[in-house]
Amino acid sequence: MSQDIDLKQADRKVFSASFDDGLVDIFIASFALAFALGPFTTRFLNPHLGDLWGDFVGTLMIFLPVWGMIILLRWVRKKYVVPRLGMVKYGPKRKRKMTTFTWIMLALNVLFLILGIAAALVPRGPGSLIVLPFSAIVLVSFTLAAYFLDLPRFYAYGIMLGLAPIVGEWLYQQFGVPHHGYPVTFGIASLVIFAVGLMKLITILREEPYPNEEALLQE
16 A cells, blocks of 8 residues: 555656646746736737727737747757656546646636736726636636646745736725736736746756767667
8 A cells, every 4th residue: 555655656746747847837927927018018009009909909919929938938848858857658547637637727718818808908997807707717727737737836826826916906996006006916926936937947957967869879
């Protein structure tokens, strides 16, 4: 029984380590940064396209490059991380778990996009109409990510990003911070998460040597 438990713990460690290179954190930070910079983009476009289309196009412009980060981060992982740490091959159970997680996150990301467009199209509406559903989806998303990927710090990310719109709305109502406080709250959250991801990535690049051709041939 103890051997089975040790094998399960080893499996969990190897699985979570495959997502613990900091690249996922950097992607999350870029996603949060979109909410911090989005208001400035829409404000720039509004005089040229009008409020409706300016907000809509501005929202798409700030979100589409974020998804382009996936391509860049996949390249960084393939070029610099995988040669150092190796590639993990998941068993059937893990594959089913990751497939379920992928579909859930896809559905939640669609909701994110809808809420982002809704927030851009009705920026003067009651803040709670967007803030509360957004915060709930953020908390659910990161709770699931922390559970499926076995990365406890994602619980902290969920709390941080879930509170960002609530705190931002409070700053807007109490102190008149522009753009519902999103540039402040999401900006700080993105910097913190990016710093964590960057430190993890730098640690791997420093501590894990890049294998030379002779080492690869021996393997």
